[in-house]
Amino acid sequence: MEILEINNVSYVYSKGTPFEHLALDNINLKIKQGETLAIIGHTGSGKSTLIQHLNGLFKAQSGTVVFQGKDIWADKKNIKNIRFKIGLCFQYPEYQLFEESVYKDIAFGPKNMGLEEDEIRQRVQRAMQYMELPERYIDRSPFDLSGGQKRKVALAGILAMEPDILVLDEPTAGLDPAAKNHLFDLIQKYKEQSGTTVVFVSHSMEDVAKLAERIVVMNDSKVVMEGKPAEVFEHAETLLKMGLSVPEITKVFMKLKKKGYSLPSVYTVEDALQSLQPLIGGMCHDS
């Protein structure tokens, strides 16, 4: 079942000036209830513009965005409520922290929803647990935390709104590999426990292969490919031409195949390990 539908959406920046720039060109996209969808595309392909259409920060100049069967712009006054249901977390969200304590910052969204103080407290605590933030942080200034912790506080601020769809713009940009994996694990765990639909933008094909159930590829303001990771990564050459890539392990297997080894196509290291195990006779153990 579709939870969000994007129909024929187009958007032009600075229309009618010499700086005019077509950012979205007739985009059609259906997001299914409960899925994890990845949007990939190189810088300037329109990904960020697209995701800001999902919660009505941008209004499509033509086309519609339909959430649970209803145009999000059907009632202009209701757009604020749409933003609580479709939680959007920007790139480098830690730059948007402003409150004097972690608690107050996470509570900003729920407070704007007009919830009771008790409910807000519960939601903040739940969000902090999801992000594995220690309880003692609750009264600390978010500006005293490390970069990775700040990011988690900012994400918790979105989770505390308990949205139906969680939209993340490059959630792990600028983090070191360990922090990156940790954050993705947390998002995955959150998704499994809450059943939230997750849409995320990423540059890292490894992360996309690991997390996404479906991938949308954007190039030159258009959706050029859509499908399961296996279906999309099959077109490795087209992806490379668009300035994108495929996971490193896929590249290795592609090279081996070229040399004449008969191997399946794989997209994650775990799958690669499994497909190699029979060849090396069980000498290789899962580490």
Next chain:
Amino acid sequence: MIHDISFGQYYPASSVLHKLDARFKIIMTLVLVVGVFFCNSVCSIALAALFCITMMLLSKIPIPTFLKNLKPLIPIIILTFILNIIYVPGEHVIWSVWKFQLTTEALQTAVFIAFRIVLLVIITSFLTYTTTPTALTSAIEDLLKWLKLFKVDVHSIAMMMSIALRFIPTLIDEINKIINAQKARGADFDSGNVIHKLKALVPVLIPLFISSFRRAYELANAMECRCYNGGEGRTKLKTMQSGLKDYIALGVCLAVVSGFILLNMIKIAGVY
């Protein structure tokens, strides 16, 4: 949203006006602005208008772009018009109601001043529309060189101006991003009374200040890494060069201004 603020207002095009030396353009603007104040007759205002229209066509910038600049000034123009009509004394009464008398002199002054404001705005927008902010600041630096005699650090002032100008679009982007991020968390910037609206700005201003300071430190470090130590012995990548065309343009401007003064003496149908 504040997406449409174009600061510095530079309008990219390739025209004669765009190619003139920025220093000359500043001087020409000053000459013309002073010149417009000499326009005291129908003929000289007509000449100024004709000159402005020719310049607009020469600049290859669409005329509506110029008119857009006038929009915010409409209230001021109307106000000065009304004040002039009421307060300028005159002898030839055209129409009178109660204590108020409309005189030819007052009407003439009011119309002239309205025209002059419009002309001033258009003339100054030639400078900002055809000159990049960077060219403008280095031209100002060059024109103010003589202040060094009085121990004024012209280079630092110019550098601050260019950094400020350079960061305005960046900060506007940043503000938009932060506003959107807080809107995504349900912040409301549009409804409520003044106090509510001011309070709503806190979640935008704090992150903005923090990121501005971060940027300032980064820029200072980057400049120090490249051994920046002020204007001493510093040369420019693009030196400003004036040529024959700049002198001709300045000559034309001076001729037009003398035209204004001469035309003031011509009377049409008894009106100056």
